Amino acid sequence: MTLTTIVKTVFQWLHIPQVWLRPAIMLVDALIVLFFILFVVLYLIYGLRKIMGWIQARIGPNRVGPYGLAQTIADAIKLLAKEDIIPAMADKWPFVVAPIIVFVPAYMVYVVIPFGKGNGWVVQDLNIGVLYIAAVLSIPIIGIITAGWASNNKWSLLGAFRAAAQMVSYEIPLVLAMIPAVMLAGKMNLQGIIEAQQGVYFGIIPKWFITTQIVGFFVYMCAALAESNLTPFDIMEAESELVAGYNTEYSGMKFALFFLAEFAGMFTISAVATTLFLGGWLPLHPALSFIPPVIWFLGKTAVLIFILMWIRSTLPRVRVDQLMSFGWKVLIPVALLNIAWTGLLVLSS
Amino acid sequence: MCRPIRRAIEYTREGLYTIYSIAKGHIVTLKNLFRKKVTIQYPEVRWQLPEGYRGFPGLPVDPDTGADLCIGCGACARACPTGVITVESHMGEDKKRVVDSFMMNAGRCMFCGLCSEVCPTGALVMTDKYELAAFSREDLIYDRVKLNELGGIRQSKAEAKETVATSTGREDT
Numbered sequence: 001m002t003l004t005t006i007v008k009t010v011f012q013w014l015h016i017p018q019v020w021l022r023p024a025i026m027l028v029d030a031l032i033v034l035f036f037i038l039f040v041v042l043y044l045i046y047g048l049r050k051i052m053g054w055i056q057a058r059i060g061p062n063r064v065g066p067y068g069l070a071q072t073i074a075d076a077i078k079l080l081a082k083e084d085i086i087p088a089m090a091d092k093w094p095f096v097v098a099p100i101i102v103f104v105p106a107y108m109v110y111v112v113i114p115f116g117k118g119n120g121w122v123v124q125d126l127n128i129g130v131l132y133i134a135a136v137l138s139i140p141i142i143g144i145i146t147a148g149w150a151s152n153n154k155w156s157l158l159g160a161f162r163a164a165a166q167m168v169s170y171e172i173p174l175v176l177a178m179i180p181a182v183m184l185a186g187k188m189n190l191q192g193i194i195e196a197q198q199g200v201y202f203g204i205i206p207k208w209f210i211t212t213q214i215v216g217f218f219v220y221m222c223a224a225l226a227e228s229n230l231t232p233f234d235i236m237e238a239e240s241e242l243v244a245g246y247n248t249e250y251s252g253m254k255f256a257l258f259f260l261a262e263f264a265g266m267f268t269i270s271a272v273a274t275t276l277f278l279g280g281w282l283p284l285h286p287a288l289s290f291i292p293p294v295i296w297f298l299g300k301t302a303v304l305i306f307i308l309m310w311i312r313s314t315l316p317r318v319r320v321d322q323l324m325s326f327g328w329k330v331l332i333p334v335a336l337l338n339i340a341w342t343g344l345l346v347l348s349s
Numbered sequence: 350m351c352r353p354i355r356r357a358i359e360y361t362r363e364g365l366y367t368i369y370s371i372a373k374g375h376i377v378t379l380k381n382l383f384r385k386k387v388t389i390q391y392p393e394v395r396w397q398l399p400e401g402y403r404g405f406p407g408l409p410v411d412p413d414t415g416a417d418l419c420i421g422c423g424a425c426a427r428a429c430p431t432g433v434i435t436v437e438s439h440m441g442e443d444k445k446r447v448v449d450s451f452m453m454n455a456g457r458c459m460f461c462g463l464c465s466e467v468c469p470t471g472a473l474v475m476t477d478k479y480e481l482a483a484f485s486r487e488d489l490i491y492d493r494v495k496l497n498e499l500g501g502i503r504q505s506k507a508e509a510k511e512t513v514a515t516s517t518g519r520e521d522t
Contacts, residue, residue: 056381057381310379
């Protein structure tokens with residue numbers, strides 16, 4: 001709301017016709033989200049390197065800036081300054097488009113993420129929020145296959161094929177794990193789902209969906225790890241087998257886009273898990289509501305991101321056949337049983 | 350008849366064991382997260398060298414005479430497996446060898462310490478110098494002056510002989 005008034009006053013001041021008001025607000029929104037993503041990704045990379053370093057009894061980046069805080073900025077500048085190579089035998093047009101196809105959906109998801117209470121904290125509170133997330137998260141795979149195919153490199157192609165198999169089989173448990181939250185809340189709107197988690201059991205335990213959906217939460221986290229190709233499900237870029245998988249031939253800014261999309265995805269899956277299972281911006285207990293909702297949301301997301309990084313630095317990569325059998329034989333049946341259990345819960349209430 | 354039940358129990362137990370072992374692994378990494386870091390901030394903080402550390406060999410100078418104890422016997426050159434050392438000497442008037450040149454090629458040295466072990470006077474010792482980077486191969490060839498610099502100053506002749514005896518295990522004095 002305040003953003004709209006700011007843009008309006010600027011328009012009146014500069015005597016710009018009112019027709020441009022709505023596009024201008026959209027552009028400002030988009031830029032805010034873009035800068036938010038860039039900031040988050042910069043410090044996610046820094047955080048990952050620090051946490052992995054500590055777990056391996058190292059210090060991690062500490063040279064550029066105080067405590068190494070400017071390390072990722074230096075890396076980004078290095079990537080920008082690098083030569084942008086397109087291999088001679090590559091299919092040029094798809095090769096250039098692929099990183100954009102991967103990055104844009106990762107950026108689009110942020111449209112519906114509710115960072116705080118009310119409409120001021122979400123770009124567009126869609127009434128089909130959960131469906132939108134599921135739909136948008138399934139687009140990057142097209143970009144990954146395009147990248148693998150266009151590179152004309154066997155490692156890239158193998159990585160892309162693995163990615164296709166993995167994404168197709170893990171999208172199903174991901175969406176199946178999201179369904180119970182929708183069933184319990186009775187709506188697909190993310191703010192509505194958060195509001196449905198208000199209240200406490202016995203005056204202590206918060207009525208977040210994780211209390212009844214602990215299984216669904218685990219299924220969601222497993223599937224989300226695979227969906228955003230994080231270790232232990234990173235077989236599509238498996239350094240030790242496939243050099244770098246689908247982005248073997250990429251360098252400079254195009255590689256940076258893949259990297260950006262991966263870390264933006266890490267934040268997205270944590271933010272969606274927070275919304276669907278951990279009560280979004282709701283405080284742990286109504287007595288703690290003096291802390292602003294944004295802090296609660298970002299704090300819960302940060303805890304989940306730490307857990308993802310912790311998993312990443314602990315578990316080895318799974319085998320291709322293990323990955324497929326885990327997805328189809330464990331996650332999908334468990335997710336379906338969980339939906340049945342949620343159905344019973346909804347009926348009984 | 351009860352085979353499917355047994356299978357189901359086994360399957361569940363395996364699943365639970367998987368969860369248990371994954372949790373155990375995570376506890377190990379979490380403990381490491383709070384452990385003291387092993388990284389040494391090298392140029393600012395330096396490693397505490399252990400006793401008997403083998404750096405590049407050097408020829409320490411005796412404080413009394415201002416020269417090292419090399420007698421030009423060439424035992425080190427013969428002992429060296431990679432041919433690092435070249436000693437040139439001639440017989441002097443008083444039937445003592447005079448060392449013309451003593452060269453060591455640090456580019457070839459593998460820091461095995463055989464040269465310092467065979468040295469009969471204990472002139473050649475393993476120093477604790479390990480920062481030997483140079484801009485050219487020629488810079489890696491150390492002559493007697495540079496080796497004296499590298500070796501620093503030794504305590505005294507008698508003490509040196511004692512250390513030779515103890516370090517090589519020989520009782521030859």
